Amino acid sequence: MPYYIPLTLTLLLLSAANAAAEGFPQGRWVDLSHDFADDTLYWPTADKFAKTTVFAGETDKGYYYSAYNLAAAEHGGTHVDAPVHFGRDRQSVDKIPLEQLIGPGVVVRVADRIGRDRNYQISIADIERWEKQHGAIQRGSIVLFDTGSAQFWPDPVKYLGTAERGEAAVAKLNFPGLSPEAAQFLVEKRGVKAVGLDTPSIDYGASQMFETHRALFERNIPALENVANLAELPEKGFTLIALPMKIRGGSGGPTRVVAFLPEK
Template sequence: MMKAIQRQSIRSFLGSALFAVGLTAGAVSAADKPSHDELAVIASVFDGSGGEWIDLTHAFSEDSIYWPTDTRGFELEELAHGHTEGGWFYSSYRFSSAEHGGTHLDAPIHFAEGRHTTDEVPLTSLIGPAAVVDVSDRAHSDYRISVEDFERWEAEHGRVPEGAIVLGRTGWEDRYDDRAAYLGTEMTGAEAVPELHFPGLHPDAARWLVEERDIAAFGLDTPSIDYGQSQDFRAHVILYQQNIPGFENVTNLAELPAVGSFVVALPMKIAGGSGGPLRIVAFRP
């Protein structure tokens, strides 16, 4: 039966189903209950028959990329690992991490006073249809995704959907295992910041997303929403003032189509936080 359901039906129903299941708390009337076929579509999302889940997250380790001033990086301390006197195996670890390292969430308060903290970011900003804007064929170390890039994308794929999670693919994810290539420098500490070179989002494009489109979140495969040489982090400020969160150091965007996939991005829920480690995945029908 599932093979007979068209991909477009899966996509359209999945979008509403994810929001309905995850975001509504009210009672559902009998008339609104999904049919048997619709329930089968929902099941296909989770049993693998309707598509594939793609992990967009870099694993956290001592090699994870952090902002150069976060010199401690990710630390994992072994507390226990081995067989106990009772005869069973047991392992336990303690980890330490700054909020903004590896694949992570930028909560709006990170650059906008009074806006959402990590625990206040609603699920509507973390779950939604993906719009993957690929500029990897022209991105360079000081490239900024422009309004023209978005207009070119829309000319081919249609208007950015309302509530979309817009993901910029620059190709920088391929450099993640080489710190110097990814950041533009091997230096650490405050003196490294002026030496940073990697792509980001142009402030004019951030303003266009805010004023001309209705997006849920913006993410990309680089260390920062703003490009490495930014002095004022205006793209951060423009988006976050509107309570639009950011996702940084995302990976595997080459595995997603320009349109038609759906993102679930769930950060550690830190009370009062300005960000946090993020597990972000996408469903590709």
């Protein structure tokens, strides 16, 4: 026997749903993620993204169906570096608390500081310059750095410094990063939850010791890399959400990063 919801109950449910929608903050969402495709940029020694077709088309039963297989390294495209990436016994990507990747966001712009040599290291002075205009970075913030690099995506020469692949190409990488001193400042003096930037690595391209990774990950502070569309964000006043693929024991993973800008 079919079950019918009484009209009065239906109206009550619709009214409650509309009230909930009306109560949700109004604003705009900004996608801060590059999509994954054949031209997605990866570290020269990492396996690139591959999408192969299982089936795409009309089935013998007369309906459309599509499915694909995916393969890629953890670290490439817009992704999160989990602390275990450079920290023994630190959090893997599935163990990062959700609240650490969701919170108030800040954008520090340094594109005007980067010269012809793109191996610029973002300094404490760059952060303090921002704070003179916008106030001290609040504890629990997620700090993003806009180096202007996203404009070069997905050109490997302009973005990475080289289009070559393999171990020998690593020495030719050339892009901005966060200095170890600035990383320590953000963690110890500002109590940030996470950091991110629009380049392939939180360390600058020519780094060999990855000191910024180590400074952050020793303290279980994750990093977002290859973040997109930072130019669309204000310097503060938005909420950042970065949810990575939940890979058990993973050192990182592809991540959908978005920002919510509430109406003023």
